[in-house]
Amino acid sequence: MQLEFLGAAREVTGSCCLVTVGGRRVLVDCGLVQGGRDEAERNAAPFPFTPASIDAVVLTHAHLDHSGRLPLLLKRGFRGPVYTHAATAELCAIMLEDAAGILAHEAEWTNRKRERKGLAPLEPLYDRDDALAVVERMRPLAFGEALDILPGVRVRLQDAGHILGSAIVELWLDDGRRRRKLVFSGDLGHVGAPILRDPTPVPRADLVILESTYGDRCHRAWDATWQELAEVLEEARTGNILIPSFAVGRTQELLYTFARHYRDWGLERWHVFLDSPLAVKATAAYRRHLEVYDSDARRAQRVAGDPFHFPTLRITETVEASIALNRIRSGAIIIAGSGMCTGGRIKQHLKHNVWRADCHVVIVGFQARGTLGRALVDGARFIRLWGETVRVAAQVHTIGGLSAHADQAGLLDWYRRFEGGPPVALLHGEADAMDTLAERLRQGPASRVLTPLPGERLDLAALPDNP
Numbered sequence: 001m002q003l004e005f006l007g008a009a010r011e012v013t014g015s016c017c018l019v020t021v022g023g024r025r026v027l028v029d030c031g032l033v034q035g036g037r038d039e040a041e042r043n044a045a046p047f048p049f050t051p052a053s054i055d056a057v058v059l060t061h062a063h064l065d066h067s068g069r070l071p072l073l074l075k076r077g078f079r080g081p082v083y084t085h086a087a088t089a090e091l092c093a094i095m096l097e098d099a100a101g102i103l104a105h106e107a108e109w110t111n112r113k114r115e116r117k118g119l120a121p122l123e124p125l126y127d128r129d130d131a132l133a134v135v136e137r138m139r140p141l142a143f144g145e146a147l148d149i150l151p152g153v154r155v156r157l158q159d160a161g162h163i164l165g166s167a168i169v170e171l172w173l174d175d176g177r178r179r180r181k182l183v184f185s186g187d188l189g190h191v192g193a194p195i196l197r198d199p200t201p202v203p204r205a206d207l208v209i210l211e212s213t214y215g216d217r218c219h220r221a222w223d224a225t226w227q228e229l230a231e232v233l234e235e236a237r238t239g240n241i242l243i244p245s246f247a248v249g250r251t252q253e254l255l256y257t258f259a260r261h262y263r264d265w266g267l268e269r270w271h272v273f274l275d276s277p278l279a280v281k282a283t284a285a286y287r288r289h290l291e292v293y294d295s296d297a298r299r300a301q302r303v304a305g306d307p308f309h310f311p312t313l314r315i316t317e318t319v320e321a322s323i324a325l326n327r328i329r330s331g332a333i334i335i336a337g338s339g340m341c342t343g344g345r346i347k348q349h350l351k352h353n354v355w356r357a358d359c360h361v362v363i364v365g366f367q368a369r370g371t372l373g374r375a376l377v378d379g380a381r382f383i384r385l386w387g388e389t390v391r392v393a394a395q396v397h398t399i400g401g402l403s404a405h406a407d408q409a410g411l412l413d414w415y416r417r418f419e420g421g422p423p424v425a426l427l428h429g430e431a432d433a434m435d436t437l438a439e440r441l442r443q444g445p446a447s448r449v450l451t452p453l454p455g456e457r458l459d460l461a462a463l464p465d466n467p
């Protein structure tokens with residue numbers, strides 16, 4: 001009985017854990033590495049196991065750093081089911097297809113260069129068919145519903161409140177000699193966040209696998225966060241406002257909040273452009289899954305019909321409509337992906353706005369090291385866009401409180417709901433965040449805190465019995 005930490009160990013992307021029990025093998029998440037120079041190489045590298053030997057996958061949520069390598073797993077021989085929430089399956093259909101499109105585009109670009117050098121073309125990591133084939137393997141599980149997925153392996157998902165359909169995974173293992181219960185936090189939501197419920201407390205575990213993205217930080221209170229965003233809108237009298245935003249989660253939170261504060265934030269005087277086909281599709285998925293809304297969102301839905309709509313919202317579906325936004329000098333709020341400015345339509349908008357002193361860039365999400373978004377947050381005076389150096393004159397605002405991740409207090413509070421302070425392994429955090437959280441946990445209730453290295457294995461039979 002063993003757990004292998006294969007991804008997101010001392011970093012924030014590429015989530016992947018392998019659980020082996022009585023000869024059965026279950027993967028929890030299979031995500032893409034995102035950011036960093038060697039990202040493409042690492043994603044294309046062989047899996048550290050034989051894909052055909054994996055009996056089942058349990059997927060916490062649809063973000064690509066958790067789901068994005070699943071099509072490759074299938075392409076390389078995996079033939080089992082993928083257990084996940086129905087909303088995650090729906091979001092994966094959108095996001096994995098989009099990822100396949102980006103990979104095809106990148107391969108085309110690389111291959112044009114390779115051809116000029118007389119090198120053989122490279123195949124994209126996977127294509128649209130691989131992406132859709134994975135979605136067909138998804139078996140929906142409702143929150144709170146337990147299922148025996150293999151002999152000696154039972155799974156139950158609980159609401160993690162991070163994005164639509166995001167789950168905490170409870171995994172009961174029995175190899176005939178010993179029983180162990182693992183609880184994977186997945187990405188844990190931020191208490192009080194709009195639309196979704198707060199992360200579900202889980203009372204019992206023999207080992208908790210806890211994310212630590214914000215293990216060294218505390219978010220601002222929600223009221224202060226909304227106030228900060230309202231002030232940016234108030235201050236910005238001329239020019240445009242760019243909001244690089246994740247298509248799934250953050251964008252819906254922004255639309256929902258803009259709809260609720262339409263009058264008091266003076267949104268009548270702006271045109272708000274949602275310039276992301278992916279976000280448009282994801283918003284449609286949010287509209288279909290009212291069962292995961294919190295009570296405020298249910299009320300908003302009953303009262304307004306569509307909690308994500310307001311009169312000045314415009315959707316730009318086509319590339320032409322997106323390019324037409326380049327001509328607007330003032331009065332536009334443009335919400336576009338990608339969330340860390342590593343690709344997508346936001347780069348185009350940065351090119352046309354970031355050098356103008358009357359423009360604003362509002363950062364509303366986590367920015368990984370090495371990304372263009374992080375450079376903006378860190379106060380870069382120049383950025384590189386398609387090989388061109390562009391001056392940063394726009395004001396860059398970081399609204400930290402809007403994170404979809406629990407902060408240090410949120411992580412500690414969720415952990416404290418476990419009885420008896422079970423051992424905890426920290427994942428999904430940069431080294432500083434992880435070490436700080438580890439220190440806090442060691443001072444407090446945790447009996448043992450691990451910060452595993454990539455590839456590290458843990459013998460689950462050696463964990464203390466927690467009756």
Ligand SMILES: [Zn+2]
Pocket residue numbers: 061063162187
């Ligand atoms: Zn996530």
